[in-house]
Amino acid sequence: MSAGGGDELPRWVSLALLPAINIACALLASGLVILAIGEDPLAALGYLVTGALGSATGIGYTLYYATSLIFTGLAVALAFHAGLFNIGGEGQAYIGGLGVGLCCLVLSAVGGVPWWLALPITILAGAVFGGAWAAVPGWLQAYRGSHIVITTIMFNFIASALMAYLMVNVLIKPGQMSPESREFDPSLFLPMMHEMLGGLGIEVEQTPLNLTFLLALLACALVWFLVWHTRWGFALRTVGANEHAAHYAGVSPRRMVVLAMAASGALAGLVGINELQGVQHKLLLNFQAGMGFTGIAVALMGRAHPVGIVLSALLFGALYQGGSELSFEVQTISPELVVVIQGVVILFAGALEHMFKPALARLFRPAPKPATGVA
Amino acid sequence: MSQISAWAIELVGIDKRFGPVHANRDVTLRIAQGTIHGLVGENGAGKSTLMSILYGFYQADSGEIRVRGETARIRTPSDALGLGIGMVHQHFMLVDDFTVLENLMLGAEGGALLKGGIAKARAEVERLERTYNLNVPLDARVGDLPVGLQQRVEILKALYRGAEVLILDEPTAVLSPPEVADLFRILRALREQGRTILLITHKLKEIMAVTDAVSVLRQGRVVAEFRTAETTETEIASAMVGRRAELSVARTPGTPGEELLRADGLTVTDALGVDRLKAASFHLRRGEIVGVAGVAGNGQSELLEALAGMVPVSSGGFTLKDRKVDSGNRLTPAEARALGLAHVPEDRLKLAVVKAFPAFENAMLGYHGDAELAKGPRLDWRAVVARTAGLMERFDVRPRQPALRTSLFSGGNQQKLVMAREMERDPDVLLVGQPTRGVDIGAIEFIHKRLLEMRDRGKAILLVSAELDEIMALSDRILVMCGGEIVGEVAAGEADEARIGCMMAGLTGPAAENGGAAA
Numbered sequence: 048m049s050a051g052g053g054d055e056l057p058r059w060v061s062l063a064l065l066p067a068i069n070i071a072c073a074l075l076a077s078g079l080v081i082l083a084i085g086e087d088p089l090a091a092l093g094y095l096v097t098g099a100l101g102s103a104t105g106i107g108y109t110l111y112y113a114t115s116l117i118f119t120g121l122a123v124a125l126a127f128h129a130g131l132f133n134i135g136g137e138g139q140a141y142i143g144g145l146g147v148g149l150c151c152l153v154l155s156a157v158g159g160v161p162w163w164l165a166l167p168i169t170i171l172a173g174a175v176f177g178g179a180w181a182a183v184p185g186w187l188q189a190y191r192g193s194h195i196v197i198t199t200i201m202f203n204f205i206a207s208a209l210m211a212y213l214m215v216n217v218l219i220k221p222g223q224m225s226p227e228s229r230e231f232d233p234s235l236f237l238p239m240m241h242e243m244l245g246g247l248g249i250e251v252e253q254t255p256l257n258l259t260f261l262l263a264l265l266a267c268a269l270v271w272f273l274v275w276h277t278r279w280g281f282a283l284r285t286v287g288a289n290e291h292a293a294h295y296a297g298v299s300p301r302r303m304v305v306l307a308m309a310a311s312g313a314l315a316g317l318v319g320i321n322e323l324q325g326v327q328h329k330l331l332l333n334f335q336a337g338m339g340f341t342g343i344a345v346a347l348m349g350r351a352h353p354v355g356i357v358l359s360a361l362l363f364g365a366l367y368q369g370g371s372e373l374s375f376e377v378q379t380i381s382p383e384l385v386v387v388i389q390g391v392v393i394l395f396a397g398a399l400e401h402m403f404k405p406a407l408a409r410l411f412r413p414a415p416k417p418a419t420g421v422a
Numbered sequence: 423m424s425q426i427s428a429w430a431i432e433l434v435g436i437d438k439r440f441g442p443v444h445a446n447r448d449v450t451l452r453i454a455q456g457t458i459h460g461l462v463g464e465n466g467a468g469k470s471t472l473m474s475i476l477y478g479f480y481q482a483d484s485g486e487i488r489v490r491g492e493t494a495r496i497r498t499p500s501d502a503l504g505l506g507i508g509m510v511h512q513h514f515m516l517v518d519d520f521t522v523l524e525n526l527m528l529g530a531e532g533g534a535l536l537k538g539g540i541a542k543a544r545a546e547v548e549r550l551e552r553t554y555n556l557n558v559p560l561d562a563r564v565g566d567l568p569v570g571l572q573q574r575v576e577i578l579k580a581l582y583r584g585a586e587v588l589i590l591d592e593p594t595a596v597l598s599p600p601e602v603a604d605l606f607r608i609l610r611a612l613r614e615q616g617r618t619i620l621l622i623t624h625k626l627k628e629i630m631a632v633t634d635a636v637s638v639l640r641q642g643r644v645v646a647e648f649r650t651a652e653t654t655e656t657e658i659a660s661a662m663v664g665r666r667a668e669l670s671v672a673r674t675p676g677t678p679g680e681e682l683l684r685a686d687g688l689t690v691t692d693a694l695g696v697d698r699l700k701a702a703s704f705h706l707r708r709g710e711i712v713g714v715a716g717v718a719g720n721g722q723s724e725l726l727e728a729l730a731g732m733v734p735v736s737s738g739g740f741t742l743k744d745r746k747v748d749s750g751n752r753l754t755p756a757e758a759r760a761l762g763l764a765h766v767p768e769d770r771l772k773l774a775v776v777k778a779f780p781a782f783e784n785a786m787l788g789y790h791g792d793a794e795l796a797k798g799p800r801l802d803w804r805a806v807v808a809r810t811a812g813l814m815e816r817f818d819v820r821p822r823q824p825a826l827r828t829s830l831f832s833g834g835n836q837q838k839l840v841m842a843r844e845m846e847r848d849p850d851v852l853l854v855g856q857p858t859r860g861v862d863i864g865a866i867e868f869i870h871k872r873l874l875e876m877r878d879r880g881k882a883i884l885l886v887s888a889e890l891d892e893i894m895a896l897s898d899r900i901l902v903m904c905g906g907e908i909v910g911e912v913a914a915g916e917a918d919e920a921r922i923g924c925m926m927a928g929l930t931g932p933a934a935e936n937g938g939a940a941a
Contacts, residue, residue: 276800278790285787288776294732295765295773296788297756 056404060411062355066348066396068403070362073395077388086379098372099365105372107240107254111326113357113364114256115140115318115335117263119342120360121270122315124351126181128274129307130287135184135199136315137339138206139177143316145210146176147323148228148330152218155232162324165235169324170262170317177316178309180206185308189301195308203339214332228330237325257325259317266314267353273310283307315339341389344397359396366392429491430455430587430618431476431507436485438471445471446482447642453587455490458609458619460629460650463639464662464862469622472639473589477509478502489587508585510576512592518565522558522575523547526582543582550581554611569717570601577608587618594628598717599890599923606632626655627891638662663863673874675914676898679708682851682882683729687738690724698724700906701738706851711873711883713897715890716926721906722886723768726853729884730765731758742851759788764844768855768886770833774840777829781819784828785810785843817842818868833860841869845876852876855886870896890919890926904928 056065078088099109119136126133133139150172154160184198214226240256274280285293286303293300322334341363348362349355370385395402431453438446446468453459463469474480476487478496487494489505496502502509516525523540526547532539544560551557558567558574567575573593580588590609594602609619609632621633629636630650638646638661646661683706690699699721706712716722727733729740731753739748742761747753758765767773775784786795786806795805810824817838819831828836841857857873858866873896877883887893893900900912902925910925912918 272800276803278796278801281783281786281790281801284779285776288778289772291772292774292776292787295730295755295767296790297754297759 056408057411060407062350062352065400065403065407066350066355066359068407069348069395069400070392073392076391076395080384080387080391081380084379084384086377091373091377091380094373094376095366095369097369098376099369102252104252104254105368107251107256108368109361109364110240110260111254111256111321111364112367113360114260114263114321115338116342116345116360116363117267117356118317118321119315119339120345120349120356121266121353122181122311122313122339123343123346124349124353124356125270125274125283125314126307126311127346127351128280128287129283129303130290131185131188131304131307131311132196133181133199133308133311134196134343135181135202135312135339136342137335137337138199138203139181139312139315140318140335140339141203141206141210142180143173143177143312144319144323144334145213145330146172146174146316147319148218151231151235151324152228152330154235155229158232159234160232162235162237166237166320166324169235169320173316173319174313175316177319178311178313181312181315182305182309185305188308189304195304210332214330218330226332230329231324233328235324236328237320239325255326257321259321259325262317262320264357266317267357270314271353315342341393344393347400348396363389363392428454429488431620432486432488432491433472433476434486434488436472436475436482436487438468438475438480438482444642446475449485449639449642449644451637451644453618453620454635455618456613456616457634458613458621458632460633460636461620461622461639462624462626462629462636462658462662464624464864467639467662468642469639470591471642473509473591473620473622476502477507477589503583503585506584506586507589508580508583508587509589510573510580510591510593512595514572514576516564516572516575519563521561521563522567522578523560525564525575526560526579530583547578547582550578553615554581554608556608568601569596569719570598570604573597573605574608585617587620588612589620589622591622592624593621594623594625595888596718598927599919600927600929601717602628626658629658630655640664659863673895676710676877678710678898679880681705681707683740683742683884685729685738685740688725688728688735688740689737690721690728690733691736692724697736698906699728702908703738704901704908704911706882706884708850708880708882709877710898711877711885711896713893713900714884714886714903715893715900715922716886716888716903718888720903720926722903723855724906725903726765726768726855726884726886729758729853730763730767731755755788756791759847759849762850763853764847764849764851765853766840766844766855766857768859770837770840770856770859775828775836777827779828780825781814781828781831781839782807782810782824785813785824785839787843789843789847813839813842813846816846817872832862834862834865837861838865838869841872845872848881850881852881852883853886854883856888857885858887858889858892866892890922894919894922902926 074092081088081091099105119140122136122139123133147169150169154165180202184195184202187193187198188195218228219226220229237258240260241251241253243258244251274284282293282298283303285296285298286300290300293303318335318338323330327334345356345359345363348359366389370389374380374382374385429452433449433451436446436449449472461469471480475482476496478498478501481497487496494505496505517528523544527539527543532542547560556574556578558571558578564572564575577588593605597605612619623629633650636648636650636658637644638658640662648658686703688699688702689697692698702725714722714725724733728735732755734752735747735749737749739746742758742763745753745761771777776787786809796802807824811822813819814822814824819835819838819842831839837857844852854873857869861869873883885893885896894917898914900914900917900922901908902910902912902922904926905928912922
């Protein structure tokens with residue numbers, strides 16, 4: 048099946064070697080930065096790796112970050128297969144979270160609703176809110192010709208302003224200064240992973256990792272099935288690869304643009320399940336914390352394929368977690384410097400993703416059968 | 423001839439590989455000074471590679487290029503230009519918004535300030551125009567000129583840069599027969615002035631009409647060389663395909679039956695408000711092939727796309743079986759298919775296939791809703807691949823690898839895959855645009871036979887082609903289009919190339935001084 052990207056390269060080069068080279072370059076560049084401030088890059092790398100993967104707590108946090116990144120990564124990837132560059136995952140996650148939060152607040156008012164009954168409703172709410180927020184730029188592109196990259200970026204700002212207004216003026220819990228809602232009814236809290244494993248007799252330390260991680264893996268399987276094994280996915284990929292051929296084949300490219308954006312936004316909207324219903328247990332500002340933007344790098348590095356997205360989400364999750372450990376352990380490495388390191392990885396894995404592609408393409412020139420007659 | 427060299431260009435032992443593809447194998451080609459030399463071969467025979475090496479786009483792996491007897495190193499197109507080799511590309515390299523003169527000066531402005539250069543260029547170009555009788559309005563915007571004149575601008579550009587040797591790549595693909603005759607007149611005039619011309623074409627008739635000698639490439643090798651006066655079209659064609667080639671299929675008159683399609687004042691207007699198709703009226707019956715002749719871009723594409731439901735009708739309309747279509751009652755491509763209409767579009771790569779997809783995905787494009795291709799919500803890839811394998815088998819698509827990426831098939835095999843997909847549905851009405859564009863001689867024969875078979879099974883076929891020979895070989899009736907209008911209809915028996923050629927060019931009345939087509 049035609050997994051996107053990697054045009055002239057053998058699959059393993061495109062899927063494994065190129066990302067590995069990009070990460071190696073990112074580590075090298077980060078190492079130079081750390082060297083420049085007078086610290087030992089190898090020691091820093093050690094703190095980073097052990098912080099992310101060296102303990103159950105570290106792993107728990109890494110997987111918790113990865114959960115949100117899988118959703119936003121899938122969102123970017125799905126739109127990408129339809130030929131759309133959805134930069135608005137951040138805003139869609141934010142508004143999707145608003146849907147989840149509102150739903151939880153209403154269910155809390157009802158009282159005593161068990162989480163397993165609430166979950167399908169909150170998922171739907173998150174998907175509908177996030178999807179609707181993405182469908183508007185989709186509609187503007189399809190029917191009014193406004194470029195999706197521009198409009199989705201703008202919608203991030205609108206989402207941010209809208210949430211600030213709602214949190215400060217409408218949803219704030221009366222009688223407090225910080226713009227946060229009431230806490231949800233504890234019956235709605237999703238099971239934490241340490242609780243679930245504890246139920247099975249496995250004792251692990253407490254981390255924010257919760258049931259949503261499994262939901263994210265399920266979403267990967269669903270996207271994989273949808274994109275490569277259904278008619279709708281075929282139509283979506285056709286629109287992405289050749290809009291004119293899609294029109295010829297009886298698929299409406301305009302309608303598909305709106306639908307693909309809606310589906311993309313719906314996936315991003317599920318970040319709220321992890322962050323709000325899973326961890327924070329209340330609606331607050333900036334819970335999505337850059338996950339939407341990092342999702343772009345996750346999708347690019349994961350070659351817009353669910354398996355790749357899980358792997359690159361794990362990498363970026365480890366960077367988030369290991370990075371905070373690093374700045375905790377080494378006093379001279381401030382949290383800002385950790386952001387620099389993350390930025391370098393995003394730079395190489397995302398923006399400069401194709402930098403080494405021409406060189407690799409020369410090394411691994413494909414071997415078309417002589418019978419196909421390329422001349 | 424002179425003592426320097428009788429050869430304008432010598433390519434000696436040129437060898438070029440692209441990975442495992444051996445594009446040119448020990449090619450030796452000598453072109454005599456002051457002659458028109460034809461270069462023919464099927465797609466993928468290595469013509470383009472060879473010319474790209476001569477023009478400096480590629481470097482040969484081994485071999486030697488000699489220009490007027492002297493060994494030359496040609497690494498870039500500007501090296502080639504410096505040696506007096508000019509190229510007229512199939513797709514013109516002109517700036518539409520510039521005037522002719524500005525286009526000619528582009529890259530040879532003669533200094534930082536334009537003023538002096540313009541006057542000098544104008545004088546020089548006017549001298550060239552007089553010498554070769556190549557009249558082009560120098561101050562017209564290039565985008566406003568007809569294609570034939572744009573091509574003259576390309577030729578003038580090469581001459582202005584001092585080209586002694588002109589390479590023309592498929593120069594007649596976009597020209598009407600009178601324009602072709604004009605081009606050949608210019609080429610002959612250039613030859614008389616001692617210039618050398620290398621003509622790449624797949625139209626054997628043109629080789630016979632204008633060249634002095636012809637070289638045939640097959641699978642990267644020069645397999646035959648002829649003096650044009652001493653050979654025949656059949657001999658050249660047989661050398662191209664490596665076996666005896668049939669140039670035309672036997673056709674019996676069709677037996678038209680029930681009317682399936684009737685257009686009445688069908689008009690299509692583009693986004694800029696220009697009528698691309700103007701009040702077309704015709705009918706199409708079972709058991710006949712109706713050919714639509716015309717130079718590309720005269721409304722044929724819009725005709726096919728309107729009938730297939732791809733572009734809306736702006737006024738008038740048509741009736742497909744019992745379904746009336748007009749500006750108020752739109753037809754969608756999916757509905758057209760459901761009504762038993764199949765469409766092989768003119769622009770294969772833009773519309774008919776997704777290059778990046780494997781062949782099996784393209785083999786179901788447009789028919790991905792078929793019930794037997796899915797199990798519940800899941801597409802049954804095994805069934806899709808099985809269907810593709812069947813299509814490939816029956817239409818001889820090579821290589822028979824349903825999972826191979828479509829862009830790795832040759833143009834002819836891509837076209838056979840599209841033809842297979844559309845024809846195997848057994849539609850009642852088949853719209854076919856340029857069925858053999860970029861297709862090898864062997865495959866052309868095959869496609870023509872299939873179209874005639876389908877007609878004989880009582881299907882209605884509307885055939886659009888820029889190849890007048892193809893139209894004449896297959897059609898029972900011929901509609902001629904020019905400027906978006908159907909300017910005439912000719913029955914198969916009365917078809918005469920000169921007359922249709924004049925109609926295509928928008929000239930009414932009998933062929934006058936141009937004497938019609940290339941013959």
